[in-house]
Amino acid sequence: MAELVHHGQRVDAIDPLAREVGVSDRLHCRQSGTSGAATTLTGVTHDLAERLDRARAATRAAGIDALLVSPGPDLAYLTGYDAKALERLTCLVLPAEGDIRLVAPGLEKAAALASPVADLDIEIVTWQERDDPYALTASLVPGASRLALDNHMWAEKVLALRHAMPAAEQSLANRVIAQLRMRKSEVEVGHLRDAGAAIDRVHRRMGEWLRPGRSEREVARDIGAAIIAEGHTQVDFIIVGSGPNGASPHHDVSDRVIETGDAVVVDIGGTNAAGYCSDCTRNYVAGAAPDSEYVEYFEVLAQAQAAQRAHSRPGVTAASVDVVGRDIIAAAGFGEAFLHRTGHGIGLETHEEPYIIAGNDLVLETGMAFSIEPGIYLEGRHGARIEDIVVITDDASEVLNTTAREYALLV
Numbered sequence: 001m002a003e004l005v006h007h008g009q010r011v012d013a014i015d016p017l018a019r020e021v022g023v024s025d026r027l028h029c030r031q032s033g034t035s036g037a038a039t040t041l042t043g044v045t046h047d048l049a050e051r052l053d054r055a056r057a058a059t060r061a062a063g064i065d066a067l068l069v070s071p072g073p074d075l076a077y078l079t080g081y082d083a084k085a086l087e088r089l090t091c092l093v094l095p096a097e098g099d100i101r102l103v104a105p106g107l108e109k110a111a112a113l114a115s116p117v118a119d120l121d122i123e124i125v126t127w128q129e130r131d132d133p134y135a136l137t138a139s140l141v142p143g144a145s146r147l148a149l150d151n152h153m154w155a156e157k158v159l160a161l162r163h164a165m166p167a168a169e170q171s172l173a174n175r176v177i178a179q180l181r182m183r184k185s186e187v188e189v190g191h192l193r194d195a196g197a198a199i200d201r202v203h204r205r206m207g208e209w210l211r212p213g214r215s216e217r218e219v220a221r222d223i224g225a226a227i228i229a230e231g232h233t234q235v236d237f238i239i240v241g242s243g244p245n246g247a248s249p250h251h252d253v254s255d256r257v258i259e260t261g262d263a264v265v266v267d268i269g270g271t272n273a274a275g276y277c278s279d280c281t282r283n284y285v286a287g288a289a290p291d292s293e294y295v296e297y298f299e300v301l302a303q304a305q306a307a308q309r310a311h312s313r314p315g316v317t318a319a320s321v322d323v324v325g326r327d328i329i330a331a332a333g334f335g336e337a338f339l340h341r342t343g344h345g346i347g348l349e350t351h352e353e354p355y356i357i358a359g360n361d362l363v364l365e366t367g368m369a370f371s372i373e374p375g376i377y378l379e380g381r382h383g384a385r386i387e388d389i390v391v392i393t394d395d396a397s398e399v400l401n402t403t404a405r406e407y408a409l410l411v
């Protein structure tokens, strides 16, 4: 995903494409199981009890009285329950001490029971239509003075919880949960590897669709169908930036018709059945050779991205990965054209911690997965970005995207 693309903008922009390929929304597509109500990700049903234990230990260590986690990636990570995000409150109540409960609407009880929650040491506490679920939640954490709420909780729920527990200080649960989520287990790395291989298969087929005379939107429609066909259950985003549109990192698609000689940035990703995301950018040139300046800076970009991959290993900081590539690009005179940070973590979300950016002194550890995606953008003309997902191993890093990084001339 392009670094300047805000998550919300991205989803809004790509929804029409997703619908065109028969993909309505993440929840719908990620449902599985036989009851029709079950919302279980196939990839997060292992070691859930251990995750809950670690979350509780981290909660205690942070001096937090309870974590409150509403439907979203944090709840899926901790419980395997990919619950619907609705106006009715569903909320995991994970106290530093005492029983773990899931507050759920009565009509969602079957879905919760069909999820891994049923096999965990979690009591499901249901509420009926005329009950106050916020007062119910407050009653489960009597005397709590420090609550941590998941970062994606809807504002109306945050404010209702504040109203129900006015004496409790609210903070973001990310400081606890992100620490867990960014260190992937081997099983999680396997799911990311599968997602990477699936998106690589789509890039390998680009010559079927991308050529002069077709619009970015037409090409994107074909890419969307292939993202599903090659092993995802959901299209997350499709960027086809041709010619001058490639110089805008947050371009999605447009009706611009690709011209002979255009450089085209294609940045695509989806979510697989296990709930893990892919994200890979490759560059194509349509019909005829690109101009000499593109050839010049593409070489610089490729060197920078290769240096960043080689540098990624345990013990170096996230910031240093950014610096290694940025210095190469700046030394070649294109520093001003590298508009964004180097990358983002990836897992159950396309963008999550760790962020590969100047100032982030986080020391990389085994199991951390993130994108390396430097770009060079010449406004009004063209641009290029090379993006791979890498996972830190015990002594180096594994690159999950393996297609050629050189731009491909499609004729």
Ligand code: ZN
Pocket (backbone or CB within 6 Å): 001, 002, 267, 268, 269, 279, 280, 281, 373, 387
């Ligand atoms: Zn990307």
Ligand code: ZN
Pocket (backbone or CB within 6 Å): 001, 002, 003, 279, 344, 371, 373, 387
């Ligand atoms: Zn990305």
